[in-house]
Amino acid sequence: MRVTEWREKVETQGCYDAISEMLERIEKSKLNAYITVCRDEALKMAEKYDRGELKGRLAGIPVAVKDNISTKGILTTCASKMLSNYKPVFDAHVVERLKAEGAIIIGKANMDEFAMGTTTETSYYGVVRNPYDLDRVAGGSSGGSAAVIAADEAVLSLGSDTGGSIRCPASFCGIYGLKPTYGLVSRYGLIPYANSLEQIGPMADCIDDLALLLEVIAGKDRRDSTNSGKEFKFVPEDRKLKVGVIAEMGGNEDVMKRFSEAVEVIREKHEVEEVSMPSFKYALAAYYIIAMSEASSNLARYDGVRYGYALEKLDSWRRYFSKVRAEGFGDEVKRRIMLGSYALSAGYYGKYYLKAQKVRTLVIRDFKKAFEEFDVLISPTMPSLPFKIGELADPLTMYKADVNTVPINLAGLPALSVPIGFEKGLPVGLQVIGNYFSENTLLNFGKWLGERMQD
Amino acid sequence: MVSLEDVYHTAELAKIEITEGEAEKFRKEFEKIIDYFNILDEVEEDIEPTFHVLPITNVFREDVEGECLSQEEALSNAKHKEDGHFKGPRVVE
Numbered sequence: 001m002r003v004t005e006w007r008e009k010v011e012t013q014g015c016y017d018a019i020s021e022m023l024e025r026i027e028k029s030k031l032n033a034y035i036t037v038c039r040d041e042a043l044k045m046a047e048k049y050d051r052g053e054l055k056g057r058l059a060g061i062p063v064a065v066k067d068n069i070s071t072k073g074i075l076t077t078c079a080s081k082m083l084s085n086y087k088p089v090f091d092a093h094v095v096e097r098l099k100a101e102g103a104i105i106i107g108k109a110n111m112d113e114f115a116m117g118t119t120t121e122t123s124y125y126g127v128v129r130n131p132y133d134l135d136r137v138a139g140g141s142s143g144g145s146a147a148v149i150a151a152d153e154a155v156l157s158l159g160s161d162t163g164g165s166i167r168c169p170a171s172f173c174g175i176y177g178l179k180p181t182y183g184l185v186s187r188y189g190l191i192p193y194a195n196s197l198e199q200i201g202p203m204a205d206c207i208d209d210l211a212l213l214l215e216v217i218a219g220k221d222r223r224d225s226t227n228s229g230k231e232f233k234f235v236p237e238d239r240k241l242k243v244g245v246i247a248e249m250g251g252n253e254d255v256m257k258r259f260s261e262a263v264e265v266i267r268e269k270h271e272v273e274e275v276s277m278p279s280f281k282y283a284l285a286a287y288y289i290i291a292m293s294e295a296s297s298n299l300a301r302y303d304g305v306r307y308g309y310a311l312e313k314l315d316s317w318r319r320y321f322s323k324v325r326a327e328g329f330g331d332e333v334k335r336r337i338m339l340g341s342y343a344l345s346a347g348y349y350g351k352y353y354l355k356a357q358k359v360r361t362l363v364i365r366d367f368k369k370a371f372e373e374f375d376v377l378i379s380p381t382m383p384s385l386p387f388k389i390g391e392l393a394d395p396l397t398m399y400k401a402d403v404n405t406v407p408i409n410l411a412g413l414p415a416l417s418v419p420i421g422f423e424k425g426l427p428v429g430l431q432v433i434g435n436y437f438s439e440n441t442l443l444n445f446g447k448w449l450g451e452r453m454q455d
Numbered sequence: 456m457v458s459l460e461d462v463y464h465t466a467e468l469a470k471i472e473i474t475e476g477e478a479e480k481f482r483k484e485f486e487k488i489i490d491y492f493n494i495l496d497e498v499e500e501d502i503e504p505t506f507h508v509l510p511i512t513n514v515f516r517e518d519v520e521g522e523c524l525s526q527e528e529a530l531s532n533a534k535h536k537e538d539g540h541f542k543g544p545r546v547v548e
Contacts, residue, residue: 307532320544326472357504412508
């Protein structure tokens with residue numbers, strides 16, 4: 001549902017009624033998209049709206065927030081047993097911005113544990129099901145944030161994207177999702193997994209809504225030292241672009257069928273050419289090494305002392321920490337922390353971690369060169385249709401599903417997933433990649449393409 | 456090749472207790488994953504690494520007092536506390 005449709009609904013039946021209806025739908029839902037539903041608070045805010053006391057650009061609009069984004073006094077679990085009773089004592093920057101604009105936080109969206117996964121199957125709270133086929137996954141790690149948009153269990157949502165975690169579920173659920181340029185949106189209050197790669201971003205049913213949410217959350221925040229201080233303003237533009245199709249990023253037959261059709265549509269208005277990015281051969285390995293290394297350092301904070309899962313009795317520190325972490329973390333989180341520790345350990349630093357950061361330089365160089373010639377680059381967002389639940393049981397097979405999305409995070413660029421229709425009844429997404437801070441171009445192009453593909 | 460000792464050593468570095476069964480499962484998975492990572496051996500050494508993607512350095516702020524958490528708030532998520540302090544496990548064994 002779009003913001004304009006929601007506003008019409010509120011106009012006729014009142015916000016309280018509209019929110020009640022949505023809460024009822026969530027209650028009956030089979031998707032498992034929420035970890036926490038903020039029922040009482042949402043209804044209270046709706047009443048406030050009906051009394052004319054809730055003002056702002058998002059006044060009265062129900063927004064879902066991924067459960068790794070801190071919400072003061074509301075459970076923020078990261079879909080982990082480790083944080084299953086953690087209530088932050090402060091709001092993330094983006095949550096402050098939502099509240100300041102009158103948004104109604106309707107719930108905390110399910111996700112992969114600590115955002116580590118491509119299917120939400122690593123969630124301590126169970127998998128998020130795909131709204132188009134309940135036997136398939138909604139994608140990950142922001143699976144809940146995507147599913148709620150597709151199923152009208154929220155109007156807008158926030159996700160986070162470390163290696164594709166907004167774009168993958170957006171593609172699998174047939175909605176729009178944007179991973180902004182690194183530094184456009186403050187990460188203050190985002191529970192970290194891999195700081196140098198991740199960004200919070202908007203997810204919505206159409207580009208206008210995505211742009212509205214981005215305008216609200218982007219901007220200066222000195223509590224994130226990597227924040228660029230730049231604001232975002234959506235300005236409609238209509239120009240002919242030079243579009244590069246990335247040769248190294250493909251997909252299976254089902255995906256390529258839809259993708260090729262989209263390329264033909266793009267060709268009607270824009271100039272399209274193929275472009276080769278040789279460094280991408282190494283991008284997936286480099287991405288996982290960096291993400292795991294940063295995870296091993298970030299997740300060292302979970303020791304069962306200041307917050308999070310704790311044992312009844314304190315023991316010697318070595319036994320206590322090791323036991324808290326053995327019981328509090330799921331298998332995928334353990335794998336990434338351990339492999340990250342391995343990649344950073346004596347004797348392997350140069351071979352893995354440092355080498356991965358060198359690959360990062362090569363990836364940036366390839367993008368720089370491409371953007372000298374092209375305005376935007378495109379690829380299928382995901383190499384396949386939404387997976388069956390249980391299909392990606394092998395970890396390395398799951399990692400390889402991220403092959404089209406991770407190079408963007410290595411370079412810190414913005415990228416958008418645009419729904420381009422269905423294949424075998426399942427949604428397909430097209431990824432549009434832009435130069436640094438070129439979100440306006442991406443959104444305008446995405447709007448044009450998305451509307452054309454729905455014709 | 457990843458040995459069981461490698462897995463136990465890594466688990467010790469990461470401070471995660473693992474069982475024998477887990478160690479063997481992780482060993483097999485790590486071997487496949489690390490084998491895949493070895494593709495980076497093809498990349499030449501003589502390249503400057505990139506640690507930060509944006510050219511932002513030395514972000515300073517004025518040294519002024521800001522808001523901070525109350526003691527009660529800071530302790531609100533801790534299970535073990537005493538006299539307004541966090542209580543941790545014994546460090547000296």
